């Protein structure tokens with residue numbers, strides 16, 4: 001589903017270019033889950049941003065299904081962001097002026113894929129069915145993160161990119177949200193790439209890789 005070859009990315013700094021990714025290779029099958037680990041500053045968010053089409057690599061290729069991101073123009077990248085991926089961050093980025101129901105439907109509507117039956121099932125399975133008319137500020141932190149997950153999954157993306165999605169939750173809520181997410185993804189073709197600092201969280205996913213020195217290394221068993 002996702003295939004990355006020879007990916008390079010540097011940032012310009014006053015001291016000259018700062019190389020962050022130096023030949024990243026990655027294959028992720030449809031429906032598979034992968035934890036991306038690595039020290040602070042190792043380039044995890046940089047890699048996620050490139051896959052999400054939020055920034056461009058200096059060299060290398062990112063293929064997602066039949067798309068080669070490096071060949072897409074800005075409109076093509078916008079379409080990939082809108083309908084190919086779901087994004088979940090540590091900060092939930094919910095829209096304060098929209099109800100839970102409208103937050104859930106937001107991306108699916110943008111992608112032209114709003115499916116009321118799927119949204120109702122998602123709300124039920126995420127324990128949000130009784131909260132649909134509330135606003136984000138009226139929810140607990142764990143409930144807000146479940147809305148963010150639902151919003152990311154409502155358009156049935158081929159790839160879910162999650163950056164420390166349980167990082168602002170206490171251990172119990174984090175476990176609950178992670179279990180819900182894995183249950184929702186089980187049997188679906190959505191692949192999951194999750195940045196996490198937590199070996200406990202990483203252990204729940206099918207594979208683990210560590211970003212170090214600009215390359216991805218296997219860290220099975222961490």
Ligand SMILES: Nc1ncnc2c1ncn2[C@@H]1O[C@H](COP(=O)(O)OP(=O)(O)OP(=O)(O)O)[C@@H](O)[C@H]1O
Nearest residue numbers: 011012018020038039040041042043044045046047
């Ligand atoms: N726009 C930018 N301009 C210059 N340097 C940047 C920019 N964005 C990130 N960097 C640098 O690139 C390196 C990788 O940053 P990145 O945010 O990808 O790391 P990370 O592994 O996600 O870190 P963390 O776990 O702390 O979130 C860091 O040294 C960072 O300072």
